[in-house]
Amino acid sequence: MYIVMFEFVVKPGARQQFLNAWAKTTQGIYLFKGSLGSRLHRDKSGAFIAYAQWPDKATWEKAADIQMSPDYEAFRENMHEALNLESTRILYEMEVETDYLQRRPFAVE
Secondary structure (H helix, E strand, O other): OEEEEEEEOEOOOOHHHHHHHHHHHHHHHHHHHOOOEEEEEEOOOOOEEEEEEEOOHHHHHHHOOOOOOHHHHHHHHHHHHHEOOOOOEEEEEEEOOOOOOOOOOOOOO
């Protein structure tokens, strides 16, 4: 399993737009691009940190070339509009060494 951690920098006043769009964008990435899902966290400073799981590094790398449905691409664009993309960054790319997280199916609404 491959893990990618992001720090999202949200524009002032765009917090709710980001949160709504992040959830739907994550669903689209799961459905169309082969991710295993993601978790969004806020650290003690208020920064948004996402932990995304992928079956392997190759699936993550190929995902950039896969289009989602028009609706999910619109959610992705809406998420990007809520972000300061110049400051948003990948914190880590990691292989899983030992895994004790419990898994359950992704709930698509």
